[in-house]
Amino acid sequence: MSIEIKAPTFPESVADGTVATWHKQPGEAVERDELLVDIETDKVVLEVVAPANGTLKEVFKGEGEVVLSDEVLAIFVEGDVAATAPAAAAPAETAAAAAAGDLIMSPAARKIAEENGVAGADIKATGKDGRVTKEDVVNHLKTGTAKPAAAAPVAAAPVAAPVAGERIEKRVPMTRLRATIAKRLVEAQQNAAMLTTYNEVNMKPVMELRKMYKDQFEKVHGQKLGFMSFFVKAATEALKRFPAVNASLDGNDMVYHGYQDIGVAVSTERGLVVPVLRDTDSMGLAEIEGTIGDFAKRGRDGKLGMDDMQGGTFTITNGGVFGSLMSTPILNPPQTAIMGMHKIQDRPMAVNGQVEILPMMYLALSYDHRMIDGKEAVQFLVTIKNLLEDPARMLLDV
Template sequence: MTVEIRVPDLPESVADATVGNWHKQPGERVKAGELLVEIETDKIVLEVPAPEEGVLQSIQFERGSTVTSRQVLGLLAAGSVVGMASEPATVDTSDADIITPSVRRLLAEKGLTPAGISGSGKGGRVTKEDVERHLAALAAPVPVESKVLPPQPAIKVEPVGETQTTSSLREEKRVPMTRLRQRVAERLLDAKNTTAMLTTFNEVNMKPIMDIRKGYQERFEARHNIKLGFMSFYVRAVTEALKRYPIINASIDGSDIVYHNYFDISIAVSTERGLVTPVLRDCDSMSLAGIEHGIKSLADKARDGKLTVDDLSGGNFTITNGGVFGSLMSTPIINPPQSAILGMHKIQDRPMAVQGEVVILPMMYLALSYDHRIIDGRDSVGFLVTVKELLEDPTRLLLDI
């Protein structure tokens, strides 16, 4: 029985998708539920498993092809292992009379044909040992021939003060952009062209939070089974500041301003396919441990390509932490339709004036990019100062003051 392998139902906001890596090739045996191919959209990567056990017969769309929802990607010959051993499509029938059933079964399992395999049996028949030797030869590394280059003539240097050098090999490599990176590029360019984006800066003394982490890290990890990081403090401080400045948590819809009375914060995560911003929802009701677990879960799913459309949908405000890569200062770009984004940066010891004395403190720059069409300077600066004050005195987060 032939089973069609189809593109999964795509989200309503996704018109088409791109075929990614095929993990199986025609002639290979697959188990039910085993990954066959990846389908990449501009938001997520979908995995297409084998609907039944059998042999992959054909592939209709190769890597890089554009497909739509429910299109047929390939055909699968369904059946058990015994059924596949006698599947005529997997072995060349012209050679069937000179090979034994055991050899035919082995050829079917490995997706091979007798052609190209030297037979050592009676009358030149291909035996099981011949097939195994052929497979071993295919798996063996190809020896690299070493060549002794002839001596090169010395480069003559003219006595005119100039040094002559041989030209190095200049190469170029062209790689198509992933759907995700294309979409990110479109959104960032759209944000630059359609918003009145402005960035304001401040700096924060991270010593109080670093002291808390140093004093309570072991007990926190033993109690909650996760490390106490900086992001949980950032999220708590941002959530409290959003409560005090609701315009930062709002967005523009046509000629209306939409105020959100919930606090869903997008966390920027860098992956091999591009930058994604999964959403941590209802941050106002989460503890520090809950925030840490939520961020770790989203980051793991992002790096493994397991994010769903729901994980990426929504979000009223974004936090991006370029400090993990060593960035000292940057101007982050707004994530539409949001109205603001907060950039955190590298924590670095710097001399600071404290009560008339120079003190070395671990300082970090904060950068708030915002849409000036909806957010005025007073609100943006007030929001950023609130985040600074809450981070420099974390006790205020517990006392709600």
């Protein structure tokens, strides 16, 4: 039975997508739920998987082509994978391969085994005729007995020697995600009265608190205690005290939000994405750390969904993880403010008339002056500074 493989149904905010990568080619046998193609949109990469066991018959949209919501991408023929496989996998030859000691593995099983460096001979086969299934590989990995497969020697491909004096250039099309990021950043600078105020925070109290409790925290909650959760909680408290910083602009209307949804910028190979922590006022440090860690992992794997990145009333970006000492973050419209964290660096500071070496961090708050006055912006950043330099304030709400 033939089945139409269609593009996903895009949300109203996404007009179309681009075919990024075909993982299967026409005539290739496919198992149910195996990845067929990636569709890149302005915000995320969406995966289209096989609806059943069968064969990819014909592809209508090649890599790089634009597709609309629910547009037909390919024709899929449903049927048993073994029955629809190429003639090279005929029963007689399969038996010969088995007799020669070669394992029979499904395509999905072979892919997972190769990705995890598992030798086929180490896997217990439970499929028909001694076939290794995807479940066999997954179960083998769960037992923790997986051994790295011996790497086969690969002959190095000859590399053409560069011509002396040659000036090499490489032209690569901008991805949809990066093009959208660029467009939004330019619009933010053109359409907002953006200013940035700076302050610095002594990180010693937070660092000492973290050092004291990090082992017990991880033991109880199963999460490592980082710095970002402290900044999220401090920002949440400051947003409650300064509603204009937590607001957004909708035309000539100022929309004040009675909740705190904080976006956390995550760097990926395809560009910067901003998944959102919902209702941070009700979240504990462990939940914040766990959610951010999940965002980072799914961001690297291209698994973040539309719902993860929509909305948000405030954004935090951390250039310090890359070594940035100071920067000017750009607004994430329609939000009216964004805070930038930076590198923690020891500096000589005057404390009670004495010079002390303290771990200091610069904080930057970029804000839309059309809605936020300079006084509010400065006081907002000072509030975060005070909360971080005395973390007990966050517990006592003072």
